[in-house]
Amino acid sequence: MQQSAQKQQAPSRAVSFSQLSTRLLFIVMSLAAIIALLLFVWPTEEKNKDFYSFKSVNIRGKLISLEKYRGSISLVVNVASECGFTENHYKDLQQLQRELGPMHFNVLGFPCNQFGNQEPGSDQEIERFVRRTYGVSFPMFSKINVKGPGVNAAFKYLTDSSGKEPNWNFWKYLVDANGEVVDVWETSVPIAEIKPKIAMLVRQLIVKRKDEL
Structure with a gap:
C-alpha cells in the first residue's frame, strides 16, 4: 500500500518540477530581453548627446x-x-x-x-x-x-x-x-x-x- 501511494505521488512532483522549470525559463528570457534592450538604448542615447x-x-x-x-x-x-x-x-x-x-x-x-x-x-x-x-x-x-x-x-x-x-x-x-x-x-x-x-x-x-x- 505504501509503495502504491508513493507511485501515485511521483507524478505530482514531476508536474511541480516542470512548472518551476518553465517559470525559471521565463525569468531568464525576460532578463535577457531587458539586457538586450538596454544595450540597444544606451548607445543611441550617447549618439544623441550634444555639447x-x-x-x-x-x-x-x-x-x-x-x-x-x-x-x-x-x-x-x-x-x-x-x-x-x-x-x-x-x-x-x-x-x-x-x-x-x-x-x-x-x-x-x-x-x-x-x-x-x-x-x-x-x-x-x-x-x-x-x-x-x-x-x-x-x-x-x-x-x-x-x-x-x-x-x-x-x-x-x-x-x-x-x-x-x-x-x-x-x-x-x-x-x-x-x-x-x-x-x-x-x-x-x-x-x-x-x-x-x-x-x-x-x-x-x-x-x-x-x-x-
Whole structure:
C-alpha cells in the first residue's frame, strides 16, 4: 500500500518540477530581453548627446549644466595665461563677448595646462589674472584636460564630433544654438578672421527668434 501511494505521488512532483522549470525559463528570457534592450538604448542615447547636454565645473568650483547656454551661439576655447597667444586672444575674445554677448552669444573659456605647462595656476589665480588683466566677463570654467587621459567629457564631444583635437592653447570651437559643432579654428587663426562667421550665425539666430514670435 505504501509503495502504491508513493507511485501515485511521483507524478505530482514531476508536474511541480516542470512548472518551476518553465517559470525559471521565463525569468531568464525576460532578463535577457531587458539586457538586450538596454544595450540597444544606451548607445543611441550617447549618439544623441550634444555639447549642451554635458555638465562642467565652473572656475569657482560649482557644477553647472551647459544646458543653460542652449539656444545661444557659443565659442568654446581652451585658454592659457602664459602663452604667446594669451594677450591678443583674451583681448579679442572679451571684445567679442562685449559686442555679441547681449545677442544670444557667449565665449566659454576652459583653462588647460596640457600645452607647454602654460596654465600652471589654481582656478582662483587664473580667474584673478583674467579679470584684472583683461576685464574678462565671459564664463570661465575649472582647469581641465582637453585631450588624452582624463579628458573633459564636453571637450571630448567637441573633438569627437568635429574630428579635430587641440594641439595647443586657444583652439576655438563654434557651437550652434542646438549644441552642434559648426566650425573649428586652430591657435594661429585670429579672432578677427572668425568674427564674420560668428556674427552671421548670431544674426540668423536673432531673425529666427523674431519669426517664431
